[in-house]
Amino acid sequence: MALLTFKGGVHPPDHKELSAGSPIKELEPPEQAVIPLSQHIGAPCSPAVEIGQEVRKGQLIGEPGGFVSAAVHASVSGKVVAMKDILNPMGRMVRSVVVQNDKKEEWAPLQDNPDYMKLSPDELKEKIKNAGIVGMGGATFPTHVKLSPPKEKPIDVVIINGAECEPYLTADHRLMVESPGEVLEGLKILMKVLGVNKGYVGIENNKPDAIEKMREAASSEPHIEIVALEVKYPQGAEKMLIKAITDREVPAGGLPMDVGVVVQNVGTAFAVYEACRYGKPLIERVVTVTGHGIANPSNFRARIGTPIRELIDAAGGFTQDAVKVVLGGPMMGFAVSDLEIPVTKGTSGVLVLSKSEYAPAEKFGPCIRCGRCIDACPMGLMPSMLSILSEKGFYEDTKEYNIFDCFECGTCTYVCPAKRPIVQLIRLAKMLVKR
């Protein structure tokens, strides 16, 4: 069967080989877990614990600040020793709860549900909400909100995003290879919650073992299809994934629900299963630690709140020519200099780039109007014009070129031969233009 895809996109070297063969290892829980009260899109949580209080693993420590918010739980057992503001990867300060690990690994009471599939859609959704699950591909949008579409938007398809189109990252890959059944159960739960009887798992074709495992697991599931996708960035962007699999186009400015689709990440599906089956809140996730700046690229299951320094050390530390630490993938991730920044629900990878592989912020030239960015833009925009208008300060005019349809995937900037900071100029214009 022909591989499915979308129009545009680029083929950066994916370097998945660095960590794709490394099984997920349990990472030693940290001495101190630093757990931000805002790890999601939406209202921050308010603290549900006080300094000095003993907490157990999985205990609620952050009360959701509204409907579009996600609960936060202790990832280790121990004592709350501080509440402090820490820098998050995006450069903002977030209130965080610091739990001193007592190494007892005592769980808060969890509700086991061997018959979870017999629960009602609302009960399942409640469990997902209580577990504090968010989109784990990096967007961190609260999952229960995505599962509550308004009545006038009927949903008929659920897609599990196993594209993992960001180069280097292999967290979703490993999860699909090692726990295909759990991911699939997660999808079935999501389908039940939404009352949908068509489910897909979209996987880029550079993960043949994941495709095979998932197909095996889904062999007796008539309503679930595992589809192989062309390897192309940004194949895993929601709109591109939906286009590739269902040939539906999310309208400009719209959401997947406008075409009857809900997309969830592989890690999210896994977390949904654990929440519904074992009542387990989201306190750990798979993180790829990779790049040519890392001695032994690996995949870890790390507790939320583990400083990234511990992940880097567990992966053998830096190599001689490591120059840049990125949280997430190389196309959309955030570079950080503070290695005390903790793993959060959206941390799919810790990428350490070496001198030879990272793109220095070099001098850039004028746009030569080669059109490479236009051909590559998955949204069909004209990034060249947007960058020129923004560079010259004509921010208002960028609206004529549909600036708000840009989701900042960075494809234009990747291909630009003049090395123009196109996506950066677009972000600038987005901030300065009057909506």
Next chain:
Amino acid sequence: MAVAKKEQELIVSVSPHIRSEESTSRIMWTVTLSLLPAFAMAVYYFGPRAVYVTALCIVGSLFSEWLVQRMAGKEITIKDGSAFLTGVLLGLNMPSSVPFYIPLVASFVAVAITKQLFGGLGYNIFNPALIGRAFALITWPRAMTTWFTPTAAFMGMDATTTATPLGIMKEEGVQKLLEVFGDKMTLYTKLLIGYRAGSLGETSVIALLIGAAFLLYKRYISWHIPVSFLATVGVLTWIFGGKEGLFTGDPIVHLLSGGLMLGAWFMATDYVTCPSVKKGQIIFGIGCGFLTALIRLKAGYPEGVMFAILLMNCFTPLIDRNLKSRVFGARKEAGK
């Protein structure tokens, strides 16, 4: 062999953190390289004068770029290959017989005026090499239309002046052209390999197509402009090009003659001065083809590729503005 790293040594910048290997100067030098077959054929047919004229254009272009950038206090960018490429293209657009000052003045007009004074790379409205050539043609009409027959020998030896195939066709008709070349097949073959009078780099269609194929393979150009350009010229010259009524023209002679191949593959595809969206490029190519055929068939000049491209350059911003790329998920516009 873990290495301790101070946090201060880590680089922080915004995404994306990786970039493709492509660069402006790599593009310029690669396009220059793709002109090597045409240049080699120019040297083969026209001897050392081909090297001499092209070298003058390159030197003139580089000097002009350096001069204006220096006077304007801008960064000197002569190493990016852009001015070099303009020089090469200009050289390939010159007759072999021009006196030394024409390449120099033409390259100054091309690079200093057409490119740098309009804002430098990326901001020029017109193709610099073509403006340089147009200026020279209007200023020195005789020198710019004095063609030597190709000799494949050294300069001066049995070189005689002659008219270009298009010139012969314009003045005396296609019958005369066949008399000069023999029969139809010989004519086509000679046009294909380039054994005819003309500008240095325009004569050998084979050599130009090799270069163009290389650029297509490297995806440095796409088919949209050249194919729509050539197809339009072919169709229009077939319909209107004959003396015996409609549909009696010889499109093959038209396609293989003049500066069409050089213009369609290497000049009309200039990134800066052509539309950036594919559908706009097709309009641009059709416009170039239409104007070329119009000038060749109805105007005073035997050849129209240069003016056609320059005129279409004017429309590039308008085309880009009106034929934007289709935005993903754009709703069908109602009643517009």
